[in-house]
Amino acid sequence: MNSIGRIIRRYRKLRHYTQADLAEKLAACDIHITSKAVWAWEKGTAEPSAGTFLHVCRILNIPDCIEEFFGENPGNPMSALNDDGKELVRQYINTLISPVRYRKESAAPAAAARKTRFIRLYDLRVSAGTGNFADSDRYAEIEVDENLAKDADFAVTITGDSMMPRFKDHQTVLVHKQSALESGETGIFYLNDSVYIKKFQNDKDGLYLVSLNPAYKPISVDPAQDSFRVFGKVLG
Numbered sequence: 001m002n003s004i005g006r007i008i009r010r011y012r013k014l015r016h017y018t019q020a021d022l023a024e025k026l027a028a029c030d031i032h033i034t035s036k037a038v039w040a041w042e043k044g045t046a047e048p049s050a051g052t053f054l055h056v057c058r059i060l061n062i063p064d065c066i067e068e069f070f071g072e073n074p075g076n077p078m079s080a081l082n083d084d085g086k087e088l089v090r091q092y093i094n095t096l097i098s099p100v101r102y103r104k105e106s107a108a109p110a111a112a113a114r115k116t117r118f119i120r121l122y123d124l125r126v127s128a129g130t131g132n133f134a135d136s137d138r139y140a141e142i143e144v145d146e147n148l149a150k151d152a153d154f155a156v157t158i159t160g161d162s163m164m165p166r167f168k169d170h171q172t173v174l175v176h177k178q179s180a181l182e183s184g185e186t187g188i189f190y191l192n193d194s195v196y197i198k199k200f201q202n203d204k205d206g207l208y209l210v211s212l213n214p215a216y217k218p219i220s221v222d223p224a225q226d227s228f229r230v231f232g233k234v235l236g
Contacts, residue, residue, distance in 0.1 A: 004053060009042040011060035025059045026052070030118050031141045049121060049140045115146040120154045121172065144174070152235055153177035156188060158197050162211040167197065175232040188231040191221060197234060 012022055019038040026033055031052050040046040048056060057065045118141040142155060152174035161169055163186075181187045183202040188195065189209055198209035201218065208218040221228050 003044055004047055005042040005044045007062065007065070008038070008048075008056055008060070011062050012038075012042075015060055017060070022056070022059065026055060029055050029059075031055055032118075032120075033140055037140065049142050051143055052140045116143045117146050118143055119149070119152055119174075122154060122156045149174050149235070151176045153232065156197075162213045162216040163197055164213045166212055173197065174235045176235055177232040179230050181230055181233055186234040188234065190227070190229045190231060191219070192227050195231070200230075 008022075012019070017025075019035040019042075022038050023033050023035045033052075037046065037048075041048055047053075053065070056062075120139045121142045122139045139154075144152065144155075153176055155172050155174050157170060157172045158167055159169055167173065175188055181200040183200060186197065186199050188197055189200075191209065196209055196219070198211060198219070201208040201210045207221040207223065209221060210218045
């Protein structure tokens with residue numbers, strides 16, 4: 001089994017693209033990442049989203065990503081052929097496509113395509129437990145339904161169980177970017193070089209970041225001494 005990063009690196013080099021070239025070609029597909037993100041994919045420290053990887057396969061002309069990843073694809077009969085055999089199949093396909101009667105008819109246009117847009121999915125792994133350092137360069141772009149995520153500005157993937165049962169480990173949440181929250185709202189916070197998803201508490205007892213899991217104690221925040229900011233409000 002090959003890693004996704006190894007597949008991307010091999011085909012990128014076959015096409016004589018630099019990491020910056022691949023990032024630029026993805027930008028033309030409205031997927032805005034940096035060459036640093038491509039480097040992280042190839043090193044195995046991060047992975048592209050499924051949609052982004054499909055665009056990468058198209059840009060790099062990866063013919064069968066399942067075969068590349070698993071070594072074989074039972075659903076593709078060409079997977080059992082060597083390069084010479086695959087070339088013979090391609091020649092035969094070209095022969096069949098030439099006459100109009102063998103060519104597949106174009107599909108009718110969709111009656112009502114759903115409206116979507118792209119938002120950034122940050123790979124900083126926002127911690128729902130002990131917190132992680134925020135690396136704002138590590139993100140991919142994901143496609144979301146405009147109606148379901150109309151107020152979302154970005155998304156993050158959380159880790160840990162401190163916000164159970166509402167938020168689970170490795171769950172992706174949508175966030176509306178804003179610099180202030182009402183007490184009781186759930187948000188994404190930066191505190192002393194760590195990033196958290198917590199419930200915001202600001203009352204007579206003080207300012208705290210509160211976990212939903214009772215096994216975790218509230219985190220006290222001192223605005224006069226701590227480096228603290230609100231990234232945004234969690235929408236769900």
